Amino acid sequence: MLAGQGFFYPIVGLASCVAFIYMSFGDLAFPLMQSQMNFVEREGTQLIVDGNPFYVNGWNSYWLMSQSVEETSRPRMNSMFETAARLGLTVCRTWAFNDGTYNALQVSPGQFDERVFEALDRVIWEARMHKVRLLLSLANDWKDFGGKVQYVKWAWEAGLGSSSSNDSFFFDPSIRRYFKDYIKAILTRRNHLTGIQYRDDPTVFAWELMNEPHCPSDPSGDIVQNWIEEMAKYVKTIDKKHLLTVGFEGFYGPSSPKKLELNPAEDFNKLGLDFIRNSKVEEIDFASVHIYPDLWLPPGTNQEQKIRFVSKWVSSHIEDGEKVLRKPVLFTEFGLSSKNKNFSHGCRDELFKHIFDLIYNSARTKGAGAGSFIWQLIEEGMEEFRDEFGIVAGERLSIFRLIKEQSCRLAEISRGGGWGWKGSKGRC
Numbered sequence: 001m002l003a004g005q006g007f008f009y010p011i012v013g014l015a016s017c018v019a020f021i022y023m024s025f026g027d028l029a030f031p032l033m034q035s036q037m038n039f040v041e042r043e044g045t046q047l048i049v050d051g052n053p054f055y056v057n058g059w060n061s062y063w064l065m066s067q068s069v070e071e072t073s074r075p076r077m078n079s080m081f082e083t084a085a086r087l088g089l090t091v092c093r094t095w096a097f098n099d100g101t102y103n104a105l106q107v108s109p110g111q112f113d114e115r116v117f118e119a120l121d122r123v124i125w126e127a128r129m130h131k132v133r134l135l136l137s138l139a140n141d142w143k144d145f146g147g148k149v150q151y152v153k154w155a156w157e158a159g160l161g162s163s164s165s166n167d168s169f170f171f172d173p174s175i176r177r178y179f180k181d182y183i184k185a186i187l188t189r190r191n192h193l194t195g196i197q198y199r200d201d202p203t204v205f206a207w208e209l210m211n212e213p214h215c216p217s218d219p220s221g222d223i224v225q226n227w228i229e230e231m232a233k234y235v236k237t238i239d240k241k242h243l244l245t246v247g248f249e250g251f252y253g254p255s256s257p258k259k260l261e262l263n264p265a266e267d268f269n270k271l272g273l274d275f276i277r278n279s280k281v282e283e284i285d286f287a288s289v290h291i292y293p294d295l296w297l298p299p300g301t302n303q304e305q306k307i308r309f310v311s312k313w314v315s316s317h318i319e320d321g322e323k324v325l326r327k328p329v330l331f332t333e334f335g336l337s338s339k340n341k342n343f344s345h346g347c348r349d350e351l352f353k354h355i356f357d358l359i360y361n362s363a364r365t366k367g368a369g370a371g372s373f374i375w376q377l378i379e380e381g382m383e384e385f386r387d388e389f390g391i392v393a394g395e396r397l398s399i400f401r402l403i404k405e406q407s408c409r410l411a412e413i414s415r416g417g418g419w420g421w422k423g424s425k426g427r428c
């Protein structure tokens with residue numbers, strides 16, 4: 001947009017006036033805009049903000065950007081943050097990608113739809129207004145919202161693809177280039193609402209390289225390891241302020257043969273992943289783990305067996321964080337499927353309570369378990385998004401109470417008031 005000078009000057013005048021008010025009154029004048037939000041950092045196995053421990057009661061709503069593109073669906077995004085604030089949730093994990101599908105952010109390699117970028121800007125703004133931070137994921141292993149399949153297709157269409165395998169996402173040099181360009185575009189995006197580049201915005205809790213990377217064509221794990229090393233280094237050359245994680249489920253691999261038996265089944269040993277080796281990469285700040293007893297364990301596994309698996313899975317990874325990795329561990333997805341034969345809300349509540357207790361007990365004793373993220377919360381009227389794990393938090397009092405109780409007790413053991421900003425005590 002071109003504005004005449006007559007239009008330009010008053011804006012400059014207003015801006016300096018705003019700057020003056022801010023310098024005079026600081027936080028008092030702009031309690032919401034002026035971040036009392038600082039970057040989340042890592043100190044050994046702990047997450048900290050302003051020198052105080054930070055524990056995450058988090059959730060997943062992967063759909064925030066896609067729903068905020070159009071005005072008709074945007075209120076869902078706003079009300080999700082309102083619900084989250086009422087629940088005292090601290091971090092939301094969501095997709096900062098949509099590659100080549102409907103309302104794509106990345107229309108083709110390096111080409112972006114400004115409308116969709118503005119939708120992501122809005123998600124970040126809204127999160128900040130509700131004092132929630134975001135764990136932003138940069139790509140998908142699954143084909144939803146494009147994923148690695150889309151990148152491979154783009155490379156082929158450009159005559160650059162070196163292999164038709166979907167795993168070439170990890171090793172094809174031109175696809176690695178595409179992905180690095182993508183990383184750079186996101187991290188250096190200047191939010192049109194705040195004027196702040198994403199890499200400078202403390203609303204971003206951390207970056208995640210990819211949702212659930214799998215590379216079954218290379219069971220040795222070398223390809224994924226090499227990809228993580230290269231991408232993690234690249235992220236840090238652009239952004240040293242934010243934390244970085246990989247985004248995988250936590251399956252053990254060849255570097256820890258004794259731990260292979262903890263994988264849910266033998267097939268999971270062959271995904272080209274290696275929790276210990278991958279998470280050790282220097283630029284990776286915390287380890288990510290998912291928890292899906294019903295997707296991973298054989299059909300017919302009962303609730304008691306699932307709970308037992310979860311106990312071992314969670315404690316083993318927390319122990320790795322403490323003894324081997326010396327990094328925090330975050331359980332960035334967990335859920336119980338409503339498609340289970342004997343599903344009941346009581347079973348789901350029981351599993352959630354169990355996971356919350358494991359996290360709380362680790363946090364209370366200064367262990368490496370730094371938080372967990374429910375998969376997934378939706379708002380009312382979003383039936384098309386309700387996968388077998390979707391929950392409308394306001395719909396069932398028992399789950400609402402459980403989540404809130406976890407938020408409040410984690411807040412209590414963080415000296416700073418818990419949510420990582422000043423004056424947050426009011427929420428419990």
Ligand SMILES: *[C@@H]1O[C@H](CO)[C@@H](O)[C@H](O)[C@H]1NC(C)=O
Pocket residue numbers: 143149164165166
């Ligand atoms: C890549 O993944 C897509 C989607 O899952 C699948 O349809 C396709 O067959 C895969 N390509 C190869 C070469 O395996």
Ligand SMILES: *[C@@H]1O[C@H](CO)[C@@H](O)[C@H](O)[C@H]1NC(C)=O
Pocket residue numbers: 299300301302303341342
């Ligand atoms: C489902 O419930 C029935 C009846 O209580 C029980 O016999 C069966 O073992 C349960 N199945 C699972 C997978 O929990």
